[in-house]
Amino acid sequence: MNEENNELLAALDSVAEVKVGDVVKGEVLAIDDARQVIVGIEGAGVEGVIPMRELTADRDANVNDLVKVGDVLDLVVVSTIGSDKEGGSYLLSKRRLEARRAWEEIASKHNVDDIVEAPVTQVVKGGLVVDVEGVRGFVPASMIENRFVQDLNQYKGQTIRAKIIEINAADSRLILSRRDVLNEERSAALARVFNELSVGDVVEGKVARMTNFGAFIDLGGVDGLVHVSEISHERVSQPSDVLSVGEDVKVKVLGLDPEKERISLSIKATQPGPWEAAASEAPEGTVLEGTVKRVVDFGAFVEVFPGVEGLVHVSQISHKHIANPSDVLKAGDKVKVKVLEVNPDKQRLSLSIKALEEAPAREEGQSNNDRPRRQRRPRQEQAPTNYSTSEEEGSATLGDAFGDIFKDFN
Template structure:
């Protein structure tokens, strides 16, 4: 009985339970719908108020949507477009700085102006980005480029990546030291608008301080150019360069990134006592590369090897038996060296200086004297010439037909020689060449003897061979 009663009651309970579940389900839908509506309203409200939530100094990005003479509008994602500061509407040439569709980065200056628009600045954004880029380049020691925009008495003001920096006078390459204030001012003024290669040597973002150096950048770039040049140079190449400095041992030539050395012995085929006899600073020259030391980064150059070696045509120009003009260049115990032309030098052995017995060439000739010599031997392969003073004196004539330019077609006239050697009246001015007191002033004897008059073969008072009278 009880079971039947319970069974009879279950349909009613089930009937009562079903409406309750339906009521619960029907009550859920309005809640979900209300939640979705609330989220949409919040999103719309956020979009409406986004432009008012911008902060001064905030970096934003956007696209230019309007460009006219009065304003430039940029879509930065809010309900209201941002407007660019009027000071940035035009560039230095008076042209509109931006075009529609340009993508820009800017810094918020005013979150909301009177019209409800944010005011932004591209220049400030460039500066902000520039500071970050400059810090990275300083850390990596990179070279940067900057435009000279102004100057003061202390140096140049430059714009680098949108940031204004300062280049002190001591860090400007082209500025000469010791110049007057007017010269410095004129030079600084003339550099306005130029682009400079610089390195950051000091920066402080908080203090808005940026110090740069052109000298450091030049050294950096020169080191890079030198490495490149050293890898390219090959021995025997002809290169064009500019003389950068002169020293006692040679001349340095800038090849466009690296300096090479022309040793004193490679300046000329002739005798050179100092590079200033051949070259001057700033002179442009062609040189031959004679050696490249990549490990020690040294370059050896030659100026004379660009020209023809005069010994290659010596046999065509000179012949044994010719009497030629020459200049005494050096005295040694065994004889005297004489130069016929630049690069062609021969030896007058001591036995060929005089018919008299002498103990040193200085008893007959002096350095710098111009004399007539006879060629007695030619060895082109060994670059040797045998010369004779006494044989030229014995020949008594000027039979040289080689066409030596300095003397061709003209009678030979003895030069006065170096200062202090021979005076205009033919008397010796050096004590070592002065005649003994008892002898006539115009006679110099190789060795003391009893002749009161010099023989035709004896040296004259000026040290050159006396030409016999005909």
């Protein structure tokens, strides 16, 4: 009898004591209706429970697809549920053990300033939640870009390169910065771009972003600015009216400032100017339709192509006498004009409205001298500049004119 008691006591003493934080093996005994997994802790003679949340992070997962009765799992003891040694139960977790091992691996593999690739799993108010080799990491909003970002949702599902700023396995704290990586990449790209580019070069880029004053063009890790005045030969109010983010464009380098890290670009400088087109599309004699842009005392300026205005001199407005061009024309009028002369080098275009109108018929017997003439302002009498001695105008000499006076001196 004593021998049996001794064997029983020995068996009880051999049961391992389970403590919170211990890593144990548990055999799956059953799966209850609450989707909890009941396991027997090996070597302890007690049972433990694995709630679904401690088995997987996937809320939509089916517990029967994850474990089967008889499976043996590595688990960590989270807390106690019962108090007696023989029948006590424990809250166990598979997820936390995997996270602990992942942290141990991360801590052994990586240090501060290491760069890792991490998928963005969640967007929260303060930044991005990322997965770094099974460990939950966080990228604060201020460390996502080297500029302000309005909407963080654009990063969800992307895999980003980020630098480890802080790593603390004991506190499960992993902070990363994507901004630091971008700044390093930009510095390298700046050195390359300023080394390769020269003022006057024409290169291809992609529209990265737009503001009210222009568009930033990505030249391969470095952005250059196309001011709104350099987008088109036509007037552009908003860059977004003619450009879209992601669009491929050709640009000409207008300026390079390595110290300020600025690159000035132009799109319109890569396109034919409006005056070049005018020379080929509107030679002398061409009839065009245009819009009166402004009226001045000596005529009216008419836009016949975007960015190309020609002058209709007051004398070319009508066959009738026009005292003031504003009496017959105003800004916004649509008119047909004939090209009298085009000079693209001087950006001059002479136009005529009256050349397209039929001249009024002369009345019988009316000569050019009968036409009404403009009343001219009286001019001060001036001494003649030329003297004529032709026979038609007489052959008088100074002696003839002053002969009587000379006689008195004889």
